[in-house]
Structure formats: C-alpha cells, structure tokens
C-alpha cells in the first residue's frame with residue numbers, strides 16, 4: 457500500500473492532494489484510448505501519467521493493470537471516466553455548433569486535453585481554469601511534446617475557492633456572447649459556498665444560448681460507501697482517498713438552483729449513457745457511483 461494523499465491545501469501541483477486526481481483521470485483516459493472499443497481517444501493522457509513521479513508506474517493500458525477489467529479502479533472506474541469523457545466531448549461539440557457558442561470554459565480543467573484533441577470550429581477560445589501547479593505541469597508536458605491546440609487556448613491559474621470572475625474577464629471572456637461551461641469531476645471537491653458561487657457566477661456570465669454541464673454526487677452520506685470496492689481500491693493502489701478529498705459538506709442543489717434561474721436542465725445517471733453507447737459501468741452492489749449524476753443545462757435566449 458502506498459502513502460495516502462490527504463486533503464491538503466498546501467499541495468498545489470499534481471503530486472498530491474486533489475491535483476493527483478487529475479493524473480488518475482489521465483491514466484483512465486490513457487487506458488480508454490488503447491481499448492479496442494474505445495469511447496474516447498486522448499493521445500496526450502499517457503504522457504501526463506509517465507511525466508509525473510507520482511504516477512509514472514501506473515498502468516496506461518488495461519493489460520498492465522492487475523486483474524485487468526476486474527480491477528475496480530483501472531477496470532470499472534477507468535471505464536467510467538472513458539464514458540464521461542466521451543459524453544462531455546459530445547456535449548461540448550454540440551454546444552459549439554455553427555450558430556453556437558465560441559467561448560468554452562473548462563472549470564477545474566486538470567489535464568483535460570480537449571483544446572488539443574477536439575476539432576473546434578474556427579473562432580473558438582478555450583479557457584482552462586485550475587490551480588497554478590496543475591496548469592504548470594500541463595504546460596511543461598504539452599510543451600515537451602510540441603503539442604498545438606486546435607483553438608485559442610487561455611490557461612487561467614486560479615483557485616476556484618477565490619473570486620475567479622476577474623481573472624476570467626481579464627483573460628478576455630465576454631459575458632455578452634454565449635458560452636459553454638464544463639465542471640467535470642470538480643464540484644464535490646469544492647466547499648458548498650464555492651459551488652454556490654460557481655453556479656451563480658456561471659449564470660451571471662452566461663448570455664442566452666449558453667450551456668453548462670457538470671457532475672454531481674447526490675449521496676446523502678458519502679461515508680456509506682467507504683467500504684465500496686471503488687474507494688478501497690483507489691486508496692490501496694494509488695494512495696488517493698477520495699472520501700478524504702471530497703468536501704464533507706451537504707451539497708447545494710445546483711441543478712435546482714439553475715432551474716430556478718430559468719435554465720432548462722436534464723439530469724442523467726452515467727448508466728443511461730452506458731446503455732446508449734453499449735459499454736461503460738453498470739450498477740453494482742455497494743456502488744460508489746450510485747449517486748453520480750451528469751447534469752446538462754441551457755440558458756434560453758431572450
């Protein structure tokens with residue numbers, strides 16, 4: 457068993473604390489990329505995993521994981537991230553259709569390489585918000601690969617627990633034009649107040665025709681799942697104690713809050729998309745994914 461990454465405001469990069477979860481998702485995307493029935497391809501993902509000492513020994517192909525698909529972390533959970541990546545790729549590309557938004561904001565972007573791997577229409581700007589150490593690591597790895605973004609890319613190093621509106625508007629975000637927002641694997645790490653601030657801010661900065669997708673966890677008590685194969689396996693194999701990193705506070709009802717502000721919302725389980733795509737996780741006993749929801753919201757045009 458490796459050492460455990462505890463909730464730690466002092467760890468700014470990808471080597472520990474919540475930043476390490478960005479590497480976990482990157483490893484999952486690398487594994488998904490190499491599957492014969494891959495739902496999403498990310499050729500950058502394994503480079504991130506190999507570049508960081510904390511993850512250099514992690515699998516980047518399912519054949520490298522002990523027990524393969526039966527491994528709760530690198531089998532089922534990684535497939536969950538593969539499915540999530542695909543569903544949110546589709547959401548983003550749908551939202552920048554010919555008459556759609558041209559500004560994309562990735563909140564808690566981590567090692568998301570969508571700016572480099574998706575075919576964006578001309579004129580798109582991708583704003584990536586994450587903490588400084590995470591974006592610095594990303595910059596170093598992508599720079600070493602001479603990777604070229606397929607849209608204008610604007611990294612914004614800031615903590616989402618701070619007032620991030622000024623940083624985004626200073627970076628050129630235009631609140632009078634439609635935008636598309638993504639909070640993938642983020643909100644449950646934030647304190648309740650930061651999530652509320654984020655939803656209010658997205659609403660305030662979104663012109664009619666804007667869209668937001670986010671992931672929520674609806675469990676009443678996350679600790680009910682502490683013995684689940686997924687949490688146990690993640691802690692034992694890579695030292696990430698997700699329950700320690702998640703905010704323990706009662707979650708706000710962000711989908712309900714957006715509906716109250718006039719947005720149209722739809723709430724799905726990941727399993728809805730497993731059935732749609734023909735692969736991905738299905739429900740199981742003592743399932744840490746039971747409360748996960750993917751929420752899609754659009755703000756009507758006036």
Ligand SMILES: C[S@@+](CC[C@H](N)C(=O)[O-])C[C@H]1O[C@@H](n2cnc3c(N)ncnc32)[C@H](O)[C@@H]1O
Pocket residue numbers: 474475477478481482563564565566567568585586587590614615616617639640641642645646
């Ligand atoms: C599980 S990773 C997900 C990354 C990316 N969205 C993806 O799906 O690949 C969570 C990310 O949220 C970021 N994050 C967590 N709390 C944050 C905060 N307070 N401010 C900025 N970023 C934060 C972490 O640094 C990390 O990159």
